[in-house]
Every structure is written in C-alpha cells, then in structure tokens.
Amino acid sequence: MSKLKVGIIFGGKSAEHEVSLQSAKNIVEAIDPSKYEVVLIGIDKKGQWQLNDASTFLLNEENPALIRLNASERGVAISPGKDSGQFIATSGSTPMDQLDVVFPIVHGTLGEDGSLQGMLRLANVPYVGPNVLSSAICMDKDIAKKLLSSAGIQTAKGVSFTSNQKEQITFASIEAALGTPVFIKPANMGSSVGVNKAQNEEEFVQAVEEAFLYDHKIIIEEAIVGREIEVAVLGNEEPEASLPGEILPQSEFYSYASKYIDEDGAGLAAPADLTPEQTKAVQESAIAAFQALQCEGLSRVDFFLQPDDTLLVNEINTLPGFTAISMYPKLWEVSGVSYPDLIERLIQLAIERHQRTQGLKSSIN
Structure with a gap:
C-alpha cells in the first residue's frame, strides 16, 4: 500500500511563529514513516512559503528560545484545481506530487483564525482541525464568549x-x-x-x-479564583474528551514562557486530582463547548474550576501546541492514546470530514 502524503504547514506571520516550529518538529518526529510521507511547507515571518527538508528545516531546534526556520530557496504556491488543489514549486512552476491531507500547525493569526483553513477549503484539500467558521469564532475570544454564553455555558465576566x-x-x-x-x-x-x-x-x-x-x-x-483545568477533545460528529489535566503555574499566571520555553515554568498534573464526579463534569462541559462552537477534529478546552465546583470556560484552542511540553498530546497520552496514534487519528478525521463534505451538492442541476 502506498504511503499517504501529508503536508505539514508551519511557521507563519504570527507572534506564535516559534511555537509552531516546535510543534512541527514534534509532529515530524512522531508521525509513522511506514504509513506517511511528510512534505514540509514552512512559512517565514514575511509570509513567504517554502519547501523544506525534514533533516534541515530548523535552526537551534533544541533551544525553544532560539529556534528558527532555516531559509529555503524553494518557494511554494497553491493553485486550486478542479478536483483538488495543486501545490506548485515556484522555481520553474513545477507541480508537486499531490498531497493527500494537510496538517496546518500554524498557531495564531493567519493560521488558526480560519484564514489558512479557508484557503485549503477553496483548494479542496483535506486538512486537520476545525473548519473555517469554528476556527474564526474560537480565535476571537470576545465572539466565542458571547456564543458560549448564548449556549448556557459560563465564562468569566x-x-x-x-x-x-x-x-x-x-x-x-x-x-x-x-x-x-x-x-x-x-x-x-x-x-x-x-x-x-x-x-x-x-x-x-x-x-x-x-x-x-x-x-x-x-x-x-x-480575575478568577480557581484551578486551571484543561481537557483535550478529539473527533468530528462524535467527539471524545481526554482525562483532564491541571496547570500548576510557578509564576503569576500561565505565561508564554511557562508554556513553551521554561520546562519548569509550570507543573502539570495529568490526570488532574479530581473526584470522579468532577472529572465527568469537566469532560461533559468540554464536549458541550466544543460542539457549541461547531469544532471538529481537535481542540483543547481550558477551564477555571472554582471552589464551589462551578466551571467557567476560559477559552477553546482549535490548534493547540504540539511541543514537547504541550498539554494536548500529554493529556491524550495519559488517556491511553500515544503521540503517533494521536497524529494518525487526526489525519483520518480530516479525511473523513473531507469525504463527507464531498458528498454535498454544489449545483442545483
């Protein structure tokens, strides 16, 4: 059986550029090479797309504070086609081998906000993660809070x-x-x-x-007095919730450095020390929030658990980090899903959703 070609798009013009580089590195290391052929497409801080080699695509890759995208002269563009988008190597305008699925691990603006998802949707390419609408909604914390409130899900004032x-x-x-x-x-x-x-x-x-x-x-x-609880959600029409984890910040709050640079910047209790009733409540609330904002594929739902057991949704992250110290893969690992298996399930969910979408009529004739 031939391998599926998986395009990993990473980097981007966001303040979370370096986080995306770390995520891409960990996905490349975890993906099963016997099943998937990886095609790396890096986006530099100026927004230029480039084709990278897996062995050389990062500089200072072992130092999260200094990690950088290694510049490549092989530019990449995309040309939407009749059946599926065609990626083009800009030097000589040479069509690349068609990708079977894309894993867009571009965090933040222009990657997680529906922009990249919209382009891939237009190009008719299967992609991992929530669709255009839910990506845009969840990226805008103001709009997300209003929609969650309308669904009866509590958030901080x-x-x-x-x-x-x-x-x-x-x-x-x-x-x-x-x-x-x-x-x-x-x-x-x-x-x-x-x-x-x-x-x-x-x-x-x-x-x-x-x-x-x-x-x-x-x-x-x-400011909320409460425990910081996070749940990873996986699935399309029938999502599943991981065991909850708890963030134990060592600083004033769970900062960028605590999340991605300083391995000792925050403790992680995975699974969280919760009663069975609390665990069930937070899992059910995570799925409810995931579905209320019409997410698919994956998301991480972050909560504040108050002393009286009231749950407040802090935010929903539709493309959470996949770094070595990121919560999303860690929560699935303690829930019995290994990192390689998690990547495989996400790819299959992307393909399943694309096939479902392909079954919709696009013409009245």
Whole structure:
C-alpha cells in the first residue's frame, strides 16, 4: 500500500511563529514513516512559503528560545484545481506530487483564525482541525464568549474594546465593573501573547497599550479564583474528551514562557486530582463547548474550576501546541492514546470530514 502524503504547514506571520516550529518538529518526529510521507511547507515571518527538508528545516531546534526556520530557496504556491488543489514549486512552476491531507500547525493569526483553513477549503484539500467558521469564532475570544454564553455555558465576566474605543477605557470604570486585579488580553491571539495581569492603574495602562500592539480589539476580564483545568477533545460528529489535566503555574499566571520555553515554568498534573464526579463534569462541559462552537477534529478546552465546583470556560484552542511540553498530546497520552496514534487519528478525521463534505451538492442541476 502506498504511503499517504501529508503536508505539514508551519511557521507563519504570527507572534506564535516559534511555537509552531516546535510543534512541527514534534509532529515530524512522531508521525509513522511506514504509513506517511511528510512534505514540509514552512512559512517565514514575511509570509513567504517554502519547501523544506525534514533533516534541515530548523535552526537551534533544541533551544525553544532560539529556534528558527532555516531559509529555503524553494518557494511554494497553491493553485486550486478542479478536483483538488495543486501545490506548485515556484522555481520553474513545477507541480508537486499531490498531497493527500494537510496538517496546518500554524498557531495564531493567519493560521488558526480560519484564514489558512479557508484557503485549503477553496483548494479542496483535506486538512486537520476545525473548519473555517469554528476556527474564526474560537480565535476571537470576545465572539466565542458571547456564543458560549448564548449556549448556557459560563465564562468569566469581561468587556471588550476596539482600538477606536481606546479613549473610553479607564481604570476606574473597569475596577467598578470587574474589581481588581483584571486580565487584559488581545482578542485574537493565543499562547498568552500580550496577556497581562493588572492590579493598579499604572499596570493597567501599560497592559492595555501592549494588548493593542497585537490586535485591534482587546478583552478585559475579571480575575478568577480557581484551578486551571484543561481537557483535550478529539473527533468530528462524535467527539471524545481526554482525562483532564491541571496547570500548576510557578509564576503569576500561565505565561508564554511557562508554556513553551521554561520546562519548569509550570507543573502539570495529568490526570488532574479530581473526584470522579468532577472529572465527568469537566469532560461533559468540554464536549458541550466544543460542539457549541461547531469544532471538529481537535481542540483543547481550558477551564477555571472554582471552589464551589462551578466551571467557567476560559477559552477553546482549535490548534493547540504540539511541543514537547504541550498539554494536548500529554493529556491524550495519559488517556491511553500515544503521540503517533494521536497524529494518525487526526489525519483520518480530516479525511473523513473531507469525504463527507464531498458528498454535498454544489449545483442545483
């Protein structure tokens, strides 16, 4: 049986570029070479697509703080075709061997927000992860919170502002509405990039300025007293939830460095020390949130578990990290699904969804 060609698209013009490089590295190392032929397509920080070799695609690959994409002269473009998109090597405009499925592990904006998914949808190429709509919804924390609320799923109290409302943002009004401390976040960003905790006016003003560096809309949320619980969800029409895990930050909160650079920056209890009733409740809530936002393939659902057992959804991450210390693969590992098996299931879910979509009519004739 011939191997499936799996295109791994990684990197990108996002502040999470380096996280994506780490994720790609771990997927390449975990994927079963007897079943899959990997084609690496890196996107540099200027947005240029390039074809890379698995043995040389990263620089400083063992150092998360210094990891870099190794520049390649072999550019890549995509030309949507009649049946499926054709990837083209730009030097000589040579068609590449057709990819059977794409694993788009581009975190953050222009990768996780529906942009890349829309391009792959237009090109008619199967791809891993949620579709255009759910990717866009989950990337915008403000919209996601509103939809979760309409589905009866609780989230932390918060308010959002766009850049043209900046003059309306005052520490006094926020303190009156949400108390202190508060968290200030870019609405469309992940991996805790641009996120700060503010306890006074000076910290607040600085945090608002930083958040607006990453997005034109920000969210300001109340600080929640509770345990940070995360659940990995896997599946299309009948999703499954992993055993929950608990983040045990060693710093003020679960920062970018704690997630991806400092292996000792946060502890991870996997599975979390929960009662059977708490475990069932958080798994059911994770699937409910996953389905409410119409996710497919995979997502990680993050919660705050309050002392009275109330669950608040913090966010849903539709393309969670696949680094060596990332929660999503770790949670499935403690739930009995190995990293290679997880990659295989994600690929098969992508193909199954594509086949289901292909069965829809595209013409009234």
